[in-house]
Amino acid sequence: MNIDFTYHNPTRIHFGRTAMNHLEEELNLYGRNILFVYGKNSIKKSGLYDTVMKALAACGKRVTELSGINSNPRYTQVLEGARLVRESHSDLILAVGGGSVVDCAKAISVSAWCDGDPWERYWEKGGKLANPVVPVGSILTMTGTASEMNSGSVITHEEKKLKLGRVFPLAEVTPKFSILNPEFTFSVPKYQMVSGIFDIFSHLMEQYFSGDDDCVSDYLLEGDMLALISAARKAVKDPSDYEARSNIMWCATMGLNKILALSKTQDWEVHMIEHQLGAYTDCAHGIGLAIVSIPYYRHIYKYGLHRFVRFAQNVWKVRPEGKSDEQIALEGIQCLSDFIAEMGIPQRLRDVGATEEMLPLIAESAIKCGGYHVPDTAEVLDILKEAY
Amino acid sequence: MNIDFTYHNPTRIHFGRTAMNHLEEELNLYGRNILFVYGKNSIKKSGLYDTVMKALAACGKRVTELSGINSNPRYTQVLEGARLVRESHSDLILAVGGGSVVDCAKAISVSAWCDGDPWERYWEKGGKLANPVVPVGSILTMTGTASEMNSGSVITHEEKKLKLGRVFPLAEVTPKFSILNPEFTFSVPKYQMVSGIFDIFSHLMEQYFSGDDDCVSDYLLEGDMLALISAARKAVKDPSDYEARSNIMWCATMGLNKILALSKTQDWEVHMIEHQLGAYTDCAHGIGLAIVSIPYYRHIYKYGLHRFVRFAQNVWKVRPEGKSDEQIALEGIQCLSDFIAEMGIPQRLRDVGATEEMLPLIAESAIKCGGYHVPDTAEVLDILKEAY
Secondary structure, eight states: OOSOEEEOOOOEEEESTTGGGGHHHHHTTSOSEEEEEEOSSHHHHHSHHHHHHHHHHHTTOEEEEEOOOOSSOBHHHHHHHHHHHHHHTOSEEEEEESHHHHHHHHHHHHHTTOSSOHIIIIIISOOOOOSOOOOEEEEESSOSSOGGGSOEEEEEETTTTEEEEEEOOHHHHSOSEEEEOGGGGTTSOHHHHHHHHHHHHHHHHHHHSOOSSOOHHHHHHHHHHHHHHHHHHHHHHOTTOHHHHHHHHHHHHHHHSSTTSTTOOOOOHHHHHHHHHHHHHOOOHHHHHHHHHHHHHHHHGGGGHHHHHHHHHHHHOOOOTTOOHHHHHHHHHHHHHHHHHHTTOOOOGGGGTOOTTHHHHHHHHSOOOOSSOOOOHHHHHHHHHHHO | OOSOEEEOOOOEEEESTTGGGGHHHHHTTSOSEEEEEEOSSHHHHHSHHHHHHHHHHHTTOEEEEEOOOOSSOBHHHHHHHHHHHHHHTOSEEEEEESHHHHHHHHHHHHHTTOSSOHIIIIIISOOOOOSOOOOEEEEESSOSSOGGGSOEEEEEETTTTEEEEEEOOHHHHSOSEEEEOGGGGTTSOHHHHHHHHHHHHHHHHHHHSOOSSOOHHHHHHHHHHHHHHHHHHHHHHOTTOHHHHHHHHHHHHHHHSSTTSTTOOOOOHHHHHHHHHHHHHOOOHHHHHHHHHHHHHHHHGGGGHHHHHHHHHHHHOOOOTTOOHHHHHHHHHHHHHHHHHHTTOOOOGGGGTOOTTHHHHHHHHSOOOOSSOOOOHHHHHHHHHHHO
């Protein structure tokens, strides 16, 4: 643990079949005005909308609704939410949905009382929080982003064709409470489920593929990967397996509540490329990540060979006997590729709405970072072409 | 993650060589009156006492001191601290030392404003918190107990010959902040260092050896064990290896801040036996745990064979080919025993001041719990005799 850190994550997590029993006690901690943010019709179909409205009524809340939040939440929706918070003097923003809805709620929470243009200040320029933040609570219906226990918010500016993530100070922006009932994720279509699974896996790899030291966080990240692989294989066979789905849900929260990233440098280039892919194609986030990952890791593994060898042996149980480090590392990446296929995830960009014309635009606009190597635009274009 | 849970751990952790830079900003969050709790002379020798006093003076604090806290903090000291808090109207209890000092500070924090006898209410009867809790902050100089990020408090009642642990509600009693500078642990004698290492290892095993389900927490516990084994081997060879010592320190905090125990049933019988061993001999906690562990696990492994097989393979890399489950499990326990020897830890009760006459008294008074099997007094006596 060579790199100094401060960690403070005050989100209260209620997890399990009975988690919703805590909703009213949480709501009672806040004032009367609630902005209720959700997606499209799925929570109405499932009955969750009615359950939440009943709890809100029981607590005597005055409710303003903002619905229709997309899988890539848009800045125009953030501005609309911010206006509603100001008009209704919201005491709490209650997000009910997947990571996109929670990300949108957090964006609204920092934007409502911001002077000037929040996009420019917070997402483009990464400016310091300079205004009060409205508290956020969440009830999850999809898993993947860990938005329920972190301070990240990924927003798409449609006009500018930019999808930017901002990580705010953890203790100030992470939800005050999050309710995680794995059964609420059962109604998610299989395609979205495996997208979420790969999103989680990618978060773990983005944090793992960096650094040359012996760091506790890497061992814990491997543990979370192993738990996820085991649960994902069961869930793909039987999406109603509670044990498997609850494990996936907790792997996700642990995977990006930042406690497994402490004292780590990190990568995140796969996410940067996918964010621009998402801005152009609106493809499911986890699917885009899976498609980009294999050519990306085949491109960069030589720069962090020892870590890719470790990944192969510790995560995929590749036996090293009689093999060179290169062979072991590549076998590990092949295991990852096989896992993607096993999940039934598409493996080419052309399958998710990308066109050849988009590739240079995505390569150009993607932010360049990286753990063992920072690729330039030409290298990102090569990776995208391989993925096409 | 079959068992529902609520998790909320609001301790702010400052970790690393620069962690002390945060002391004044933390102190400024509280009122003027500070109860400064510490152990014997080691913080005066190391200069830490002066550093802390200087920070307290710079923040304009009025300081009351309580020193001489033992490695098994005594109830009489808790009562003395509670009296000092009342007399000086302490706004914050600042604990500087190892887990015992922090445990003692937490005991004082719940006892100061308790009507009636806190020992009886909170430790003997496990009663609900029914009075205000004085905030606690900690600066660690030894690692092992994770008291810096949990709500446990183990106190010895000398007159009653009882050493009892109480786990209070996490969010109410865990320290508000903890400062963890691994360099502060360098001055700890090697015997105390390895005692701390085994204490950490034991916390992980107590949480691990229970349950038959596929639970994310077990994978994370294995990750923490693997990180600890790697770091411990380096630290025993070179106690001034910052990377190794910092890893041990973080393994300890993660090992019992309860985030790796979520959705788990647990064991804790080794700790129950050791607590009574400690009440009779005052031996170092981690050393007592190590001595009890091997005969204990050899006694109970059959009841949770699958988990002991998993432990052998995942933690100790025992190869299963051509071996029965029993053989694999026992080989895992032997690896644990070899690790204890490698750490230079004594392996017999007679080496730590226990006498044969004590054994029935310890067996009788130890609380009986367990993960895969709850031993009775006769079984605990057998285990103690084997350990003698």
